[in-house]
Amino acid sequence: MSRSIYEFPEIFRRVHMEQPVExxxxxxxLRRVWERHxxxxxxxxLDIACGDSPHGQILLRDGIAVAGVDRSPTMIAKGRAESRNAIHIYRRPIERFRIPERLFDATFFMSETFPIMVTNADLMSHLRSVARVLRRGGxxxxxIDRHDGIELVRKRKLWRERTVRAGSVLVEIREFHRPIRWDSTLHSIYELECRxxxxxxxxLTRDIIPVRYIVPATLELIAGASGCFKLIACYADLSFTKPIERCHGRWWGILQRV
Ligand SMILES: C[S@@+](CC[C@H](N)C(=O)[O-])C[C@H]1O[C@@H](n2cnc3c(N)ncnc32)[C@H](O)[C@@H]1O
Structure with a gap:
């Protein structure tokens, strides 16, 4: 069985080209959104698909109680160790979970991972799981990444090759697009291979990540269909003023628990 890049938390961040300042x-x-809404x-x-919860680690230092949900034992172990167990991280699938926690004031899902939930059923059960632990009005x-340029490939196709260094360790990365069925909801199936x-x-690690096509109007429908949320705002590239249609990289959907 292939190994996953998430078994190597120190390396995965470099592979995703993330800078600590991000x-x-x-x-x-996030704090400005909370102030506003x-x-x-x-x-x-609650940090969803928290990994080692880098956002949670900062919020914890600011005196906020943080819990998280993730499925990767390695990422969870790192998050618990870094926070000295102050962040309660539960090993659960994001698609459907229950955790023994009092209600939260806010929840968040960072790092463009939301679109890995590709079926309507998973999206509904996910939102209902979140709604169970989020107070009304929360x-x-x-x-979410700006999704454009859907390319239906017929065969697995190399998209790009690059190398990064994580400390003294060299990582060779190959990224592929895989075929998707015409009738699926997918934007792409992304394959990440790291040596x-x-x-x-x-x-060698290999992660195959199906990505559902999600734009603000889809998120609005999904939220409404769950019966637990409504979409109250969308923001582009960490800005309150940039019009959503001018989004360059990532946009945020803000849902409110009804
Ligand atoms: C890109 S990382 C983001 C981690 C963290 N939020 C951050 O910003 O660094 C994605 C995380 O999603 C978790 N994940 C992916 N699919 C999942 C699933 N179905 N259920 C639970 N966790 C999942 C992975 O284990 C990984 O820790």
Whole structure:
């Protein structure tokens, strides 16, 4: 069985070309969204698909209680260790979960992972799982890549090749697009292959990530269909003023628990 890049938390961030400052900027924007859309202080938050919860680690230092949900034992172990177990991270699938926690004031789902839920049933059960632990009026912020240029490929096709360094470790990356059925809801199936050159020998990882095509209007429909949420705002590129149609990289959908 192939290994996953999520088994190597230190390396996955470099592979995704993330800079540490991005997380800080996202947390600042999260707080501004809460100020704008919530008329109460945020004391308890839930980080969905939290990984090692880099956003949660910052919020925790600001005195906010944080819990998270993720399925990767390695990422969870790192998140627990970094927070000295102060972040309660539950090993659960995001598609359907229950956690023994009091209601949260806000929840968030960062790092463009929301579109991996591709069936309507998974999306509905996900939103209902979140709604169970979010107080009425609470805010759920979801960040999503701008999806455009859907390309229906007939065969697995190399998209790009690159190398990165994570400390002293060289990582060779190949990214592929895989065929999608004409009748699926998918924007793409993204395959990420990494050859990690550890001193003890190379390790190959392969992650196959189906990505559902999600634009603001789809998110609005999904939220309404769940019966638990409504879409109250969309923001482009961490800005309150940039029109959504001018979004360059990522946009945020802001859902409110009804
Ligand atoms: C790109 S990482 C983002 C982690 C973190 N939110 C961050 O910003 O660094 C995506 C995370 O989603 C988790 N994940 C992916 N599919 C999942 C699923 N079906 N259920 C639970 N967690 C999942 C992975 O284990 C991984 O930690």
């Amino acid at each position: 997380i800080t900027r996202e947390v600042i924007f 919530l008329n109460r202080p945020v004391r308890r938050v 805010i759920y912020c979801i960040d 990690i050159h550890f001193p003890a020998g190379p390790v």
